Amino acid sequence: MIATVVIGAGQAGLAASHFLTARSIDHVVLERGEVANSWRHERWNSLRLLTPSWQTRLPGLRYDGTDPDGYMTAPEVTEFIERFAKVCGAPVRTGVHVTSVRRDGDGYLVRTAEGDLRSRTVVVATGACSRPAVPAFAAGVPAPVVMITPFQYRDPGQVPDGGVLIAGASATGVQLAAELARAGRRVMLAVGEHVRLPRAYRGRDVLWWMAESGVWDQRYDEVDDLDRARRLPSPQLSGTGETLDLNALTALGVELTGRWAAVRDGHALFSGGLRNVCALADLKMERLLDTFDEWAGGGSGERFEPTRVPAAPRLRLDLTSGEIRTVIWATGFRPSYDWLDVPVVDAKGRLDHDGGVVASPGMYALGLPVLRRRKSTFIYGIEDDAREVIDHLAGYLDSVPR
Amino acid sequence: MTDNGVNVAALLEAREALKGAPEAAQFTWRASSTWQNGVHSTVSVKNYFGLGEEHEHKTESVFQADHPEVFAADDNGITPIEYLLVGLASCLSAGVASVAQNRGIQLRSVESVVEGKHDIRGILGADSDVRNGFSDIKVTFTIDADASRQEIEALVAQSQKRSAVFDALTNPTDVVVEVA
Numbered sequence: 323m324i325a326t327v328v329i330g331a332g333q334a335g336l337a338a339s340h341f342l343t344a345r346s347i348d349h350v351v352l353e354r355g356e357v358a359n360s361w362r363h364e365r366w367n368s369l370r371l372l373t374p375s376w377q378t379r380l381p382g383l384r385y386d387g388t389d390p391d392g393y394m395t396a397p398e399v400t401e402f403i404e405r406f407a408k409v410c411g412a413p414v415r416t417g418v419h420v421t422s423v424r425r426d427g428d429g430y431l432v433r434t435a436e437g438d439l440r441s442r443t444v445v446v447a448t449g450a451c452s453r454p455a456v457p458a459f460a461a462g463v464p465a466p467v468v469m470i471t472p473f474q475y476r477d478p479g480q481v482p483d484g485g486v487l488i489a490g491a492s493a494t495g496v497q498l499a500a501e502l503a504r505a506g507r508r509v510m511l512a513v514g515e516h517v518r519l520p521r522a523y524r525g526r527d528v529l530w531w532m533a534e535s536g537v538w539d540q541r542y543d544e545v546d547d548l549d550r551a552r553r554l555p556s557p558q559l560s561g562t563g564e565t566l567d568l569n570a571l572t573a574l575g576v577e578l579t580g581r582w583a584a585v586r587d588g589h590a591l592f593s594g595g596l597r598n599v600c601a602l603a604d605l606k607m608e609r610l611l612d613t614f615d616e617w618a619g620g621g622s623g624e625r626f627e628p629t630r631v632p633a634a635p636r637l638r639l640d641l642t643s644g645e646i647r648t649v650i651w652a653t654g655f656r657p658s659y660d661w662l663d664v665p666v667v668d669a670k671g672r673l674d675h676d677g678g679v680v681a682s683p684g685m686y687a688l689g690l691p692v693l694r695r696r697k698s699t700f701i702y703g704i705e706d707d708a709r710e711v712i713d714h715l716a717g718y719l720d721s722v723p724r
Numbered sequence: 725m726t727d728n729g730v731n732v733a734a735l736l737e738a739r740e741a742l743k744g745a746p747e748a749a750q751f752t753w754r755a756s757s758t759w760q761n762g763v764h765s766t767v768s769v770k771n772y773f774g775l776g777e778e779h780e781h782k783t784e785s786v787f788q789a790d791h792p793e794v795f796a797a798d799d800n801g802i803t804p805i806e807y808l809l810v811g812l813a814s815c816l817s818a819g820v821a822s823v824a825q826n827r828g829i830q831l832r833s834v835e836s837v838v839e840g841k842h843d844i845r846g847i848l849g850a851d852s853d854v855r856n857g858f859s860d861i862k863v864t865f866t867i868d869a870d871a872s873r874q875e876i877e878a879l880v881a882q883s884q885k886r887s888a889v890f891d892a893l894t895n896p897t898d899v900v901v902e903v904a
Contacts, residue, residue: 580894581895583895583896584895584896586896591895591896593894593895594893594894594895595884595890595891595894595895598881598884598885598890601877601881602881602882602885605874605877605878605881608874609874609878634860
């Protein structure tokens with residue numbers, strides 16, 4: 323029996339391996355595909371990291387390229403994570419698909435297509451974005467309209483000619499809207515609750531402010547409403563150095579509508595609440611910039627124009643009219659635990675854990691939103707989480723007699 | 725101590741309790757209507773269901789709904805669509821008071837004016853491109869409170885975010901109408 327099986331060889335699983343090795347805990351990292359698999363296969367071509375390269379680091383490994391203020395492409399992130407796997411000598415077994423994990427005596431039975439493994443502990447590092455979330459009313463979208471998810475999207479050339487309706491205005495939705503509008507497409511963007519951020523503030527990247535002012539180090543047990551913090555949509559940012567808020571998209575000719583609420587008789591129905599979700603995002607951004615100024619001990623920087631909302635946002639759209647040929651569901655991602663045969667997943671499909679300590683002895687998780695800190699899902703955020711979770715795991719191994 | 729007369733502690737307690745008991749959170753609101761004459765109806769509201777059982781309001785409320793004289797009616801009460809404005813204004817005001825209480829903001833006065841633009845060619849069947857309902861609704865709040873303008877704007881935004889009537893008016897609802 324092995325001490326620990328880590329499931330997933332992305333930044334989270336490999337960071338776990340780094341700290342397990344440091345403690346001489348025997349383990350194996352199982353990976354369904356290749357190291358950094360989702361960075362290789364589940365990203366569109368132009369995607370770049372939201373964090374500047376100087377901020378992109380893993381335990382013992384820093385960016386050493388020529389453009390620290392730039393943002394890495396997905397192949398560069400893949401290469402960075404691969405390098406990390408080599409440097410820390412992670413015992414990765416690639417191409418091993420875990421089909422089930424269940425409790426077995428005082429440990430776990432990990433079933434894979436390549437055979438079974440028994441372990442005393444398990445670290446779930448399969449990521450927060452295993453599958454795109456698509457609302458149930460997608461089933462009512464009439465047939466001539468092509469529907470794709472961000473996992474399928476690669477570049478504008480692949481999207482059928484004609485108009486595109488993008489549902490969701492978080493990081494993914496705003497980036498795809500900008501890319502398609504620049505490619506000459508007519509783009510409509512359905513906007514629900516969102517997080518607006520400028521790319522830069524007072525001459526620094528906004529993520530420098532988030533990190534330096536301590537916002538991102540806020541711990542999960544200090545957050546007022548942890549449920550809400552964990553559900554927070556990703557900020558409207560892009561790894562290009564430009565601000566990509568709704569005003570920028572309006573300037574590119576993107577038409578904004580309210581949240582896509584339903585499909586009825588071949589018509590998309592949009593919420594009439596667009597003005598308020600924009601007001602909420604503007605107010606929240608203002609408050610955040612105020613906290614940056616307070617932290618900086620004085621002065622204040624630029625303030626940004628309130629979101630320009632169309633005078634009469636469209637409330638319905640005939641999906642059979644041919645105006646829209648393609649729908650892109652940028653409505654978020656969910657983890658997938660259908661292989662987990664341990665009763666630790668709630669009715670909404672969320673893992674029951676306290677700061678990465680899963681509600682089953684010897685089971686741990688890494689790489690989920692606000693797992694232990696607000697920065698948990700950012701690459702540089704995994705180090706502190708992995709150290710603490712593996713500390714707990716080591717304590718567990720010591721406390722339970724073999 | 726902030727006192728807007730809202731028992732926020734009870735509301736927060738209920739939120740926590742209902743997280744684990746979604747069945748208890750299922751409410752049914754009811755109104756019963758009796759046609760009088762012409763376009764005049766009387767609607768009463770007394771009972772509702774919630775927290776797993778039937779409840780009664782302290783008193784039954786009775787509303788007269790009619791149409792104005794410019795509609796060639798008797799104007800025995802306000803127009804049905806005006807009741808939507810009554811609902812929206814009161815719901816948003818309740819939200820402002822609750823959010824203010826929770827944020828420690830003392831209110832001195834909260835006034836609002838709700839205007840619903842309505843092109844009646846829709847209901848008259850005079851132009852099939854015009855919808856029956858409101859073309860748009862505008863709510864203007866005037867609030868006097870111990871708070872900055874930004875904090876007051878945030879109160880109003882948050883009250884919309886948590887408003888039942890704002891949601892019911894801005895998002896589609898499946899409505900079933902049948903003959904008993």
